[in-house]
Amino acid sequence: MNALPITFIGAGNVGTHLARRFHDTGFRVVQVFSRDKSKAEALAGSIGADAVDQLSGIVAHTGLYILAVRDDAIAEIGGQLADVGIRDGLFAHTSGATPASVLQPYFGRFGIFYPLQTFSPQRTPDFLDIPICIQASVPEDESLLKTIACAVGKQAVVMEERQRIALHVAAVFVNNFSNYLYQRGQHILEKEELSFDLLLPLIRETAEKVRHLPPNAAQTGPAVRGDKKTIARHLEYLQETPDDAALYETMTRLIVNAAKKK
């Protein structure tokens, strides 16, 4: 297994963290491709791989190619790889939102290797905590990707297209949208000359609580309590920021409705 040659296409956030993790868990990353030569070299150099910034420099093998590129570049780079004769391995992209089938025109063996986490350059992810979503066009490749996912991540989750899209939507809700709410908290505190740090313990506890209590049971606050006086005070405070006030009203209505349905 660990003799399997692995090529990384893309040296951005996901590519970098993933390639390092592959290397750290004993896999053999042979090449890192990025059109940005310095990025390819930085990543390749740190994991004993060769850097390549031209498609023609990519070596053909029957191992695994990980396509860790922008969602809208996956199909394009697939076509370009096929054009330069790189077609015979297993080609897996790392996107939660892009169908595996965008690779079908170019390759016989293709699939998904989607780590469900938010990656940033500044932080080293804890892969032991990351589920990896798997899909493959061929049963043997599903097994292969599962084995690899279990080695580098917390668990391998084989899922269908629709399930993965759903999971990606859910990830946008809990990650992107929550982070936007943190932004509004930051904005409000800055306006009042208070430190955003004051909110950090609450943010952490909100996230930790749902490890032990399902979120519909963990819901607290004026909306679910039906505390109209507090809601009115909050809306009065928010009257100078109409977008925040509108979002507050929408969220309050949705929380009230969700509580009714329980």
Next chain:
Amino acid sequence: MNALPITFIGAGNVGTHLARRFHDTGFRVVQVFSRDKSKAEALAGSIGADAVDQLSGIVAHTGLYILAVRDDAIAEIGGQLADVGIRDGLFAHTSGATPASVLQPYFGRFGIFYPLQTFSPQRTPDFLDIPICIQASVPEDESLLKTIACAVGKQAVVMEERQRIALHVAAVFVNNFSNYLYQRGQHILEKEELSFDLLLPLIRETAEKVRHLPPNAAQTGPAVRGDKKTIARHLEYLQETPDDAALYETMTRLIVNAAKKK
């Protein structure tokens, strides 16, 4: 200081956790009042205090009375305490959204002791991580509450009425509203027969990331990237749940606008 007699009015979530913490850090809680006798007894018994379920049983002293009751009951209970001759101590309520002034008609010394955290019966809060917001009608009482807050919590933050309301609004955004987004994640995953546990590492990392990176810098995802194809796929997935689709569109628009302003 630790000889100061402290009476807890209310034995709900906040009252219980706070009274236990006072006791654990060496303060002398003399009485716990709750109209629910069993609640008063359960809390009082665990911290060596007397339980009382009648207002007439509350002992007058010049120490501290913590009013940990529902927001809309604070003024009422204040009036009732004054009526039975309990007027001479310092009366502090624990609400983030209620003005200190609701206590003014009844007491010469009044204020706020508001721990900024979400409390639930099932979880023991880490008070060493909790900022406590302070306000007092008399400078000496501000000092007193500061000293107590520093002893039981992470830090004492003296703030004005408007700042505390703002902080409470911000808390609703990062806690109540984020938790609602977790609810939606839970709902989507249940529908697809996937475990909500899959999202827990992402939820945790989202919350941890803003300890190191301000939330406006931590924003990722299709909205901030302007990835219209992914947004369209997500909205297509959400078409059976119009409330989710509408919230997705609102959030996406707000994230795009916030990114423009940067």
